[in-house]
Amino acid sequence: MTDNLRPLSMTLVAETKRVNRFSETQWRIDDLTLGEQGPHVLFLQLYMTERAAYRFNLTSSTPRLFVRAGFTGQAPEPAAITASQDVAAGWMDGEQQVLEVAMPMAIQIWIESYLARHGEAPMEIRKKKNKGAGRAKETPTQEKPQ
Template sequence: MSDSLRALSVTLVAEPKQVRSFTLTQWRIAELVPGDQGGGVLNLQLYMTERAAYRFNLTSPTPRLFVRAGFTGQTPKPDAITASQDVAAGWLDGEQQVLEASMPMAIQVWIEHYLARHGEAPMETRKKKRKGAGRSKETPTKEQPQ
């Protein structure tokens, strides 16, 4: 297997949730473990372009993995997994269900090793604008004789 690809087994569980007089079914990840011995097996692929997002996730108090599970309002069918909050946010914008779980320590170590091997992503900094740059300037015009 590639140094940027790992299999993870995902098990979902449905839990009834009472909201006022309605009972809703809320899905959550019951188990997420490295390996391919489970009900749903997904491949976690790391990308060079997402290194800054991986670092951000790893430095958070509780690193997470995000599972795309089909469209909102349908029974979840996990079909993708990521360690990037940016990718997960894109899935949410597309009205996809995104479930999250704590990142197993083995995956944290693997991502750290990936970042050490490929280098940290360069910090994105904004360039300072020169004073008045990008603004239209009023130019004095001579009055036209009427």
């Protein structure tokens, strides 16, 4: 097995939420385990380009994993898993249903090890915008004598 790929198994459970007279079914990940023994098996793959997002997730109070589970409003069908909030946000922008679950300690340690082997992502340094940069400038026009 490569150093950037781990199989994870999960089970999903539906919960009915009631708000006033309306009820809605919400899905959540009930169980997440390492290995390929559950009803839904996905492979968590780490990418060099996502190292900053992994570090951000690991330093949060509760590191999470995110599962893309089909389109919003449909029964969930787990298709991909990530440890990057940036990737998960992109999925949600595409109308995808994203389930999240606490990251197991074994996965946190594995990601820490990955970051130690491959280095932390370089800090992004953003250039300050010059005042008025990117805007059309008005140039004074000379009036022609008549």
